[in-house]
Ligand code: RUQ
């Protein structure tokens with residue numbers, strides 16, 4: 037490793053610089069599994085960039101937060117951020133909302149896992165979204181979110197929804213952005229290791245539908261289909277499913293059975309193509325086998341043809357699932373004129389696939405190859421039309437960017453920014469120059485700039501990066517290791533999300549943001565994309581108690597319902613009587629209409645705590661199993677008499 041500079045190279049006790057030590061360790065890990073060395077001249081770009089990065093990161097510039105054309109990251113007290121960031125949380129299983137550029141965490145939106153603050157997984161409404169067993173208990177308590185993407189209209193975010201995946205249990209969640217709540221979760225049938233997602237950006241056929249109507253979902257871990265305990269030792273029976281979910285109903289529309297696996301997913305701006313990168317075209321079940329081929333692939337799906345096949349009934353079903361499954365295996369799709377999908381080859385075990393904002397290219401990052409592969413979408417369509425001799429002719433560039441390329445984002449000015457996991461750097465490169473070089477002009481160097489990041493970056497996302505409105509202002513990068521960047525807190529380190537100013541030729545490191553492990557992916561957009569509502573419309577809730585005179589207790593045998601309202605600093609009713617053996621449902625409507633006037637509701641000994649925001653209604657159902665006086669009380673500080681905001685549940689002995 038020949039790193040020039042830098043200011044972070046403080047000696048370890050062994051005498052090896054800290055960055056160098058990290059890099060060597062990472063490379064040693066990968067070298068044994070066939071890592072290809074990078075031949076591109078990295079010293080020029082890399083050296084200069086390292087200097088810039090080192091200066092910004094360590095000097096007073098960064099401390100002042102005054103960095104380049106994007107402005108200051110230093111948001112003064114009382115000032116608002118200019119951008120929103122929506123972050124996937126990883127295995128904390130929720131969604132985070134950040135202010136950018138400050139990096140301040142504004143909200144966590146629970147979806148896949150219970151949340152103690154708002155009572156997600158405790159209220160009946162949240163349980164209905166999350167999914168329950170026949171006995172009413174939650175089906176799942178864990179989740180692993182990776183990828184988060186927003187809904188589109190005309191190729192830009194419309195601010196309606198984001199979708200996020202749960203890799204562990206193959207679930208897709210939708211977040212309503214007006215209230216910033218999860219309103220639906222869909223379980224994908226027969227899928228394990230659900231990883232990449234991407235909404236479509238318009239309809240492949242109907243030009244009037246210029247907005248998102250589908251979400252595509254990739255399966256990373258292949259299994260015998262159906263996965264019923266047979267054929268466990270016959271890898272030929274193993275397949276993955278590429279799933280299409282209706283973005284409105286959140287119902288699964290169709291699935292495509294494929295050879296190999298799906299990793300990340302991208303969609304084209306014309307709605308015609310969706311694609312997934314494949315690192316296991318070998319169908320290997322052990323990692324050595326998954327590394328056997330020199331080239332893997334990016335698998336393109338022809339959406340219009342697939343949906344015509346579904347309509348024509350050219351489908352099968354799997355196990356108990358009624359979802360139609362089309363055949364997208366390699367052998368069934370050799371004829372371009374009828375093929376539903378096609379593989380374009382990409383060097384060994386690629387990672388992310390990203391759509392350039394001009395709508396022309398998908399870019400696959402090499403991971404084990406130091407390259408990015410640029411695929412021209414028109415040429416892929418030409419292949420489907422029988423006009424391209426071989427699918428690989430759609431490759432128009434393969435620049436060498438550095439070691440361990442994982443994900444790419446864009447600035448809307450023709451540049452791509454790729455994270456280099458092993459080099460702990462970001463490479464900024466020019467797409468047109470890379471294409472010219474690939475076409476034969478060897479004098480061209482597509483690498484524009486490189487900068488050190490701390491450390492081992494994965495996802496990267498620039499403001500509006502994967503939309504037609506990519507503006508090249510801020511860029512966030514999610515570093516998988518933070519090492520020495522923050523005060524030590526024992527063995528588990530925070531992650532380091534860094535923010536860079538990308539307005540100039542050189543990237544400038546602007547901010548380190550310690551985050552609770554382990555965010556993966558994120559999107560950044562201007563704050564005016566969103567129009568959130570701070571008070572609920574009471575009509576959103578069929579169970580709402582709108583009139584205080586409708587409060588009170590109703591008994592039907594052992595089933596008891598208490599309709600309650602909260603209005604600072606009281607509950608109405610302030611007491612009620614139930615009996616041991618009753619099944620009690622409390623329906624609480626917060627009739628306070630004042631912004632920020634959130635109440636809580638907790639009952640001792642019954643594992644109940646939840647929040648009700650202004651205008652919101654929530655309910656809980658539980659069995660009364662012991663006599664006594666139980667004070668229900670408000671957990672959320674709401675009023676000078678917040679502590680007095682309580683009432684009695686009286687259970688006769
Ligand atoms: S993957 S670090 Cu789960 Cu998003 Cu690429």
Ligand code: CUA
Pocket residue numbers: 604605634635636670671672673674675678679681
């Ligand atoms: Cu209501 Cu505190």
Ligand code: CA
Pocket residue numbers: 315316317318325326327328329331332384385
């Ligand atoms: Ca492979």
